[in-house]
Amino acid sequence: MKIQFLGQSCFLFTYKDKTILADPFYSYKKAESGFDITAQKIDYILLTHAHGDHTADVEEVLQHHPQAAVIGVPEICGYFKNAANKIDLNLGGAADIDDLKISMVPAQHTSSFSDGSYGGVPVGYIFRLPEGKNIYLAGDTGVMADMSLFPKIYGHLDVSVLPIGGHYTMDAELAAFAASELLQTPKVIGCHFDTFPAIEISHEAALKHFAAKNTELVLPELGQVFEF
Numbered sequence: 001m002k003i004q005f006l007g008q009s010c011f012l013f014t015y016k017d018k019t020i021l022a023d024p025f026y027s028y029k030k031a032e033s034g035f036d037i038t039a040q041k042i043d044y045i046l047l048t049h050a051h052g053d054h055t056a057d058v059e060e061v062l063q064h065h066p067q068a069a070v071i072g073v074p075e076i077c078g079y080f081k082n083a084a085n086k087i088d089l090n091l092g093g094a095a096d097i098d099d100l101k102i103s104m105v106p107a108q109h110t111s112s113f114s115d116g117s118y119g120g121v122p123v124g125y126i127f128r129l130p131e132g133k134n135i136y137l138a139g140d141t142g143v144m145a146d147m148s149l150f151p152k153i154y155g156h157l158d159v160s161v162l163p164i165g166g167h168y169t170m171d172a173e174l175a176a177f178a179a180s181e182l183l184q185t186p187k188v189i190g191c192h193f194d195t196f197p198a199i200e201i202s203h204e205a206a207l208k209h210f211a212a213k214n215t216e217l218v219l220p221e222l223g224q225v226f227e228f
Contacts, residue, residue: 001129001228005220006035008053008195009140009163013046013127015100021068022046022125022137024057028195033223037064044087044097047072048139049111050079050119053195071095071102075120079113091123101128105150107141109169126154133228136160136183140192142170147182157185159228163192164206164217165199172206172217180213187216189226 002014007029013020021042026035037057042065045058055076061068062083069085070077077088087095094103103126111119127135136150136157151157160183163169169192170178179188188210193201203219210217220226 001127001135003135003161003189003226003228004035005189005191005222005224005226006030006033007222009048009191010054010057011137011161011191012040015129016098018043018097018100020044020046020071020097020102021061023048023054023139024061025053025055027057027060028053029222035223037061041065042068044068044095045070045083046102046125046137047076048107048124048137049109049122050076050113050117051111051140052114054140055113073104073120073123075118076111079117079119091121094128099130102126103128103154105136106144106146107139108144109140109142126150126157128154132156133158135228136162136185138162140169143174143178143182145182147178151184157183159187159189159226160185161189161191164188164190165193165195165201167198168192169199172201173209176209176213176215176217179210179215185215187218189218189220191220193219 004012006026074088077086107122109122164172
């Protein structure tokens with residue numbers, strides 16, 4: 001699996017011949033990331049919640065890739081009425097993409113669209129690869145006790161994508177605690193940081209918090225690709 005960071009909490013997951021665009025908000029920094037939606041093949045749009053910095057570019061994706069299936073809670077899937085294909089999950093549910101299973105898990109946050117429409121509950125996802133590897137995409141969340149259940153239910157979390165910007169989500173110190181003490185994940189890709197003044201962070205301090213918990217933190221650059 002390949003994971004490309006496109007800014008804020010937007011990631012492009014590529015698994016075999018399928019592409020999954022999570023929380024589309026690539027336009028804000030596309031001049032720096034070099035991401036061109038017209039040059040992509042998008043099979044799925046995966047949404048953690050309804051806030052604008054996670055859904056702003058959904059309509060544009062659907063314009064260029066009308067057959068892309070929207071995956072999210074029923075309220076989010078229902079909001080995008082022009083989406084031809086939808087997979088409306090709820091907590092405990094999962095979507096199967098070939099031999100990849102994407103399980104929906106809780107998150108602690110809020111969720112509403114920019115027009116005030118209700119966005120259902122916020123969620124995260126665990127990507128369960130057939131060889132027993134797992135990737136956790138947290139979405140926007142604070143620390144929560146449920147995190148301790150994820151490795152018990154789904155198995156070892158090889159990589160976790162966690163928000164670290166603070167203010168609207170957990171900060172780096174809390175994320176390091178969650179990674180080490182609850183998720184028991186050895187590697188974290190940080191997201192939801194440095195996009196706006198309220199979530200600007202000290203990279204040095206963030207790295208120190210994770211080092212103190214013996215957990216690797218990667219602070220991705222725009223457009224950077226990771227391969228697992």
